[in-house]
Amino acid sequence: MIAVWRKELRSYFCTPVGYVCVGVFLALASLFFYISVLQEHSSDILSFILRMSYLWMLLCPVLTMRLFAEEKQRKTDQLLFTSPISLTRITLGKYLAAVTVLLGTVILTGVYTAVIGRYGQIYAGEVFTGYLGFILQGCAFVAIDMLVSALVRTPIIAAATSFGLNVALWIMNLLALQAPAWLADILNFLSLYSRNEPFLMGQFSPASALFDLSVIAAALFVTIHALDTRRWKKGA
Amino acid sequence: MIELKHINKRFGNVQALKDVSLTAQNGEILGLLGVNGAGKSTALNIMTGYFPPTSGTVTIDGTDMLTDPLGCKRRIGYLPEHPPLYDELTVREYLFFVSRLREVKARSIPAHVDDILSLCGLKDVAGRPLGKLSKGYRQRAGIAQALCGDPPTLIFDEPTVGLDPRQVVEIRGLIRTLGKTHTVIFSSHLLSEVQQLCTRAVILHEGKVAWNAPLNQLAKNESLEDVFLRVTLREEAAS
Incomplete structure (x- = not known):
């Protein structure tokens, strides 16, 4: 698993993908920082984290598009699937590599927190819960988008499909505002954005954390199952 | 030792391998011959555990690929058709x-x-x-x-395809060197290559084993080319 993790991390930064992901994320986060903090003279870090959380739908497809789709396109999956390493370890290695880049990006956003802390007032608990929800939500998007990469044949299709799916998840959240109560309850229950709301109010929500972890576990499980099924159905 | 027993592989409506059984003994260089589409790559992919057969068993040094795939994969090095x-x-x-x-x-x-x-x-x-x-x-x-x-076992799928003549000579030399210490199975559609390098040849035709014998058992004045033409024409006439 560590071999796959190391190789994937190396691949992120041997190619422009890693730099583009981190660079574009930080550029857009800087824009949000200017709009929501500097222009407003606000030290409300949670609303800044809320705005940054919308960037996951953009970053995660680029981060995950290559993970399995490119292996298929370049036929390097033959090396992985004929090596003495289980599908579970391959999947976890790739997932953890993407999460490592995601965490690195999150750490870099600490600069904004430091600036707010220097010139305004922030509460450590609030920052902690806000960032916890932000990271869990990002990890869930990575798991979902990696599943898409395992299901399609090229990185471009993986990125486009993942982005479409992420937007659909966001729209689901907006639909809940207009929907009848019973449907709104279901949509809110399933929405990664609604689930993040307690964190963005500075509250630690075990239910929301458990939901995000369940989404991650389910997406990884389905990814492993999809890879195995494809192997069994090869060419059929 | 690699042993394939009664391997069948179906891709949708196409039967790619039909009751293929073959064995590569330790220290042997085994050549898989056949025209394009004969089932060579499919057989190699099944041997290496890349995908499973529809039916039949693959054992590597007595270990079954289905029950202990990682144990089998530890014993194999594989060069697919596209590196x-x-x-x-x-x-x-x-x-x-x-x-x-x-x-x-x-x-x-x-x-x-x-x-x-x-x-x-x-x-x-x-x-x-x-x-x-x-x-x-x-x-x-x-x-x-x-x-x-x-x-201990190396499997190469058409290792010299697309190379220039000098590179072909170099790769063949490398396979010959490796054959002294490993069991080597490789596929090719070059009869001369198999005759130069191998101790045993298996001819696959339309997914079936059409011929399987050590090359030193070729009759006097008979080349592998003669055998290949004879068995493939016989199979085509039979079907």
């Missing part, structure tokens, strides 16, 4: 990665990779990205990755 190379990695980085995948102990990896680089004639290009190598060096890198972890 599985990551263009962004250098040759050395790539071999380090494959060595880690194949469970070589961390402290042994540098020496192990150096040995493989020397054996495959890749020392001069070890620091170059795989994407910038010529076809011949890419093929060597593909063979080199199959050697990582020192598996």
Whole structure:
């Protein structure tokens, strides 16, 4: 698993993908920082984290598009699937590599927190819960988008499909505002954005954390199952 | 030793392999011959556990691929038809990665990779990205990755296809060297290549084993070419 993790991390930064992901994320986060903090003279870090959380739908497809789709396109999956390493370890290695880049990006956003802390007032608990929800939500998007990469044949299709799916998840959240109560309850229950709301109010929500972890576990499980099924159905 | 017993493989409506049984003994260089579409790559992919057969069993040194796939894969090094190379990695980085995948102990990896680089004639290009190598060096890198972890059995799918004559000679020399210490199975549609390198040949035709014998059992004044034409024409007439 560590071999796959190391190789994937190396691949992120041997190619422009890693730099583009981190660079574009930080550029857009800087824009949000200017709009929501500097222009407003606000030290409300949670609303800044809320705005940054919308960037996951953009970053995660680029981060995950290559993970399995490119292996298929370049036929390097033959090396992985004929090596003495289980599908579970391959999947976890790739997932953890993407999460490592995601965490690195999150750490870099600490600069904004430091600036707010220097010139305004922030509460450590609030920052902690806000960032916890932000990271869990990002990890869930990575798991979902990696599943898409395992299901399609090229990185471009993986990125486009993942982005479409992420937007659909966001729209689901907006639909809940207009929907009848019973449907709104279901949509809110399933929405990664609604689930993040307690964190963005500075509250630690075990239910929301458990939901995000369940989404991650389910997406990884389905990814492993999809890879195995494809192997069994090869060419059929 | 690799043993295939009654292997069938169906892709949708196409029966790619029909009741294929063959054995490669330890220390043997076995050549799989056949025209395009005869089922050579399918047979090799099944031997290496890339995908399973529809029915039948594959055993490597007595271990069943279905019940202990990782145990079997530890005993095999595989060069597929398209070398599985990551263009962004250098040759050395790539071999380090494959060595880690194949469970070589961390402290042994540098020496192990150096040995493989020397054996495959890749020392001069070890620091170059795989994407910038010529076809011949890419093929060597593909063979080199199959050697990582020192598996006792090597399986090469058309290792000389697309190479220039000098590269073909070099790769054949490498296979001959490896054949002294490993069981080697390779596919080819070049009769002369199989006759030069192999101790045994298996001719696959339309997914079936049409001929399987040691090459020293060829009748006097009979070439592999004669046998190939005879058995493939016989099979076509029969079908």
